[in-house]
Amino acid sequence: MRILFLGDIVGRAGREAVMASLPGLRRTLRLDLVVVNGENASHGFGLSPAIAQDLFAAGADIVTLGNHAWDRKDLIGHIDAEPRIIRPANYPPGTPGQGSALVTLVDGRKALVINVMGRQFMDALDDPFRAVADILARHRLGVTVQAVVVDIHAEASSEKWAMGHVLDGRASLVVGTHTHTPTADHRILPGGTAFQTDAGMCGDYDSVIGMGKDAAIARFLRRMPGERLQPAEGQASLAGIMVETDDATGLARRVAPLRMGGLLAPTTPDF
């Protein structure tokens, strides 16, 4: 299976880049599954149902979230009706929405996508390691599902690496989000799981992690509330990771980063 994951889409700049490029990428990269993190798609804070719809229309199969999951109040009432939008699985029982989604491709192959959030320097959610284990206990990679993609939305690199190793051999791809900075450590772990600490953001990198520089800098310098943070509106880069898996095992055969447009050095998977 050929899978593309794109990191946190930030604001209009990020959205437009995704919508302009994703349909073409789906074709040229012959993608079977596209997962995007949409927690900052609506003006930097949260995901509105309408914008989620745009992302699906552009070719996303599943949209994941993170600590900004509930910034848009209109999503709270909508998420239970839209299984293609998933929020971190380790929110407490009773939280709207689901932490995973099962996708059936047109050819019948199945992929399981899981979203989970780290706890180091973040909110006090349930144990992310047990949350993922609980979901995976209901599926078998290479048997009941041909691919498993895990978006670990976390601050600390250590927690993301640990998640990668814990899932090594049980997921096709473990990829981090949340720092809005792509890491250059894509690799296939010893057990066959593709891993990258952070996918990076889809947004304008002439910014402070996607938000306008002046207001964001002022918060560090002044330590008092200032101008509202607004997404930067310059040309966005797409940032993500592509994996090709072996359907027999669900493990990764090839992995490569994708970075296009904007200020990042470009790189496109060559497989």
Added chain:
Amino acid sequence: MRILFLGDIVGRAGREAVMASLPGLRRTLRLDLVVVNGENASHGFGLSPAIAQDLFAAGADIVTLGNHAWDRKDLIGHIDAEPRIIRPANYPPGTPGQGSALVTLVDGRKALVINVMGRQFMDALDDPFRAVADILARHRLGVTVQAVVVDIHAEASSEKWAMGHVLDGRASLVVGTHTHTPTADHRILPGGTAFQTDAGMCGDYDSVIGMGKDAAIARFLRRMPGERLQPAEGQASLAGIMVETDDATGLARRVAPLRMGGLLAPTTPDF
């Protein structure tokens, strides 16, 4: 000026990779200045004076530190006698050592190297932005010094990006350390400063940020003290960033990541 910065050297694996490769890199890349972060060089925790000496012998001009600066007690009494080892500048007044170092190259050019620590999710140090501004107030890039290199040792990507933009035009290179994960966002900011959110670590990537997997994972799963963390001892990758500056302005002309050996996809500056 041709400058190489290498990120956090972790344990024996990281040290040996640096010592094996740096002499050759100094020649082949015609490096004028080499700065390495050594906060994890001594068995993952701190920097002993003897290991610092090894790093200098291998070709490092300056060794920077971070939150592990004082893990080795023998460094505390030594650092005032060794101006080539610097610790974050924003420790409170009276802290041993210096937060910056002025290097005079054999040809007489001068470079200023600054180490500073972020505060987001980290210890309550003094304001890193004012600490750097205070040091820069005594130097003029392109006039009194031909290069300024800033190692911002920080957890949060936002704080590192903010530091980059605040210093844009006033430093040759602003590079982050501490996450032990190289980022793929090397670029030259609009004002001419080269930037990369994190240099990555020089160490074994088959690990949890350089430390042995089992013990590190157990800390996330069990939430009680367990086996002591030990550096992973497999083949290390070097991870860093190279910059070529214009001596007339001190600003960056070219920037490229360097990643060699071990599990990272290799890349070497082509200039």
Added chain:
Amino acid sequence: MRILFLGDIVGRAGREAVMASLPGLRRTLRLDLVVVNGENASHGFGLSPAIAQDLFAAGADIVTLGNHAWDRKDLIGHIDAEPRIIRPANYPPGTPGQGSALVTLVDGRKALVINVMGRQFMDALDDPFRAVADILARHRLGVTVQAVVVDIHAEASSEKWAMGHVLDGRASLVVGTHTHTPTADHRILPGGTAFQTDAGMCGDYDSVIGMGKDAAIARFLRRMPGERLQPAEGQASLAGIMVETDDATGLARRVAPLRMGGLLAPTTPDF
């Protein structure tokens, strides 16, 4: 000098209790100086200029603040014109307002009031210990000022106790705020400084630290944004501490807690 300090006033319930009782307390307790923490006076979040005026009219000489200092935007433009409202002294240079105030009593005696904020589990401000030391370097207790009152607004009890000991002999009273819970450890430290870890709040204790129970509890249980937090509106308790100092030294002769009304066990200074 006879000094009363009242902890964080929360919402209408807290304000009304202060306004109803303070004029009488000023007389019956023969108070020379009244300091109140007003960071939650305006509907739980911040202090409006009009409410500050009410507190002064009721008998407060100085109003201190804390991490909610800037919740009311109208205070930001007002604070420089009202030296009787002080914000934590360890905000960075350039922050509106002052971190201390010098009060001249009608009989000519002078009192210095300082507000400072802890950093443990709180925002990354400047060093509170150095901030207070810098202010105290310009005054001499028992010589240029007859009393020094320090409001250390902090989360961690350890940081507050440390501040008490550091200032022991150099302040008349060091009292904590922010936890909204009065502590039962009022005492005179060995050097003569009265100390209490937290003054407690002036507000309705049938609440979660002053705010309505249901919404506050829901945040712990559900980990997603819910109903807006609103101050509880039941009968408020006043909570604070009274000190009598020796004008010749500025040190404390007697200290006692004051707790009146509402759900707390009542206690009134008997001197």
Added chain:
Amino acid sequence: MRILFLGDIVGRAGREAVMASLPGLRRTLRLDLVVVNGENASHGFGLSPAIAQDLFAAGADIVTLGNHAWDRKDLIGHIDAEPRIIRPANYPPGTPGQGSALVTLVDGRKALVINVMGRQFMDALDDPFRAVADILARHRLGVTVQAVVVDIHAEASSEKWAMGHVLDGRASLVVGTHTHTPTADHRILPGGTAFQTDAGMCGDYDSVIGMGKDAAIARFLRRMPGERLQPAEGQASLAGIMVETDDATGLARRVAPLRMGGLLAPTTPDF
């Protein structure tokens, strides 16, 4: 049932005060149940099996713990054999020891004691509210057990107040520990549960939360490792709370703080 709870016992000073006074208090206060928090009993860090034995010999029925539960490695192998020592219930499954204990008094009445840890500003444990609910689901206050005592070991006052209200009517006493500072807010909540935000510590209050002043202060001023923290060795205060419950309902009839010896203003329950 007549219940005494004593807060964190710190080091030799705290232990000796408990051992000297508790046998007499058991008699004079006609106590049926004594619970003490022992997380700092062994030189300030953890609880050794031998010291636990001393506390039982002095009259403690149950010893609770907290974030220092595992500082003494010899407790880890011992705790499963000693059901009278309990650790926070919200450690992950598989953690040694239990989070609650059922005590049968000599007259046959039963009391359930629960230890749980907050998460605000603390380690990422499981949800403390659900952990307590799970335990309480197996018991009925006033029916299967005559009393329920909950030690909520937490930093944030808000989390402790929230726990009190959530358990109001389902526990006899909810009392906080960890700040080492007794709060003056003992009361009976509307549903009949006695509550105090923090019991305070049993230790020397001429200290920084029980530890020697100089070393503790140096950590705030210098931000680098210094002298080892050692418990202060001056005369200790006992600090705790006493409750008398109605055996028919298990709810609190009377509540009063107990503070004896050392530097705290003394207070003894008069019932």
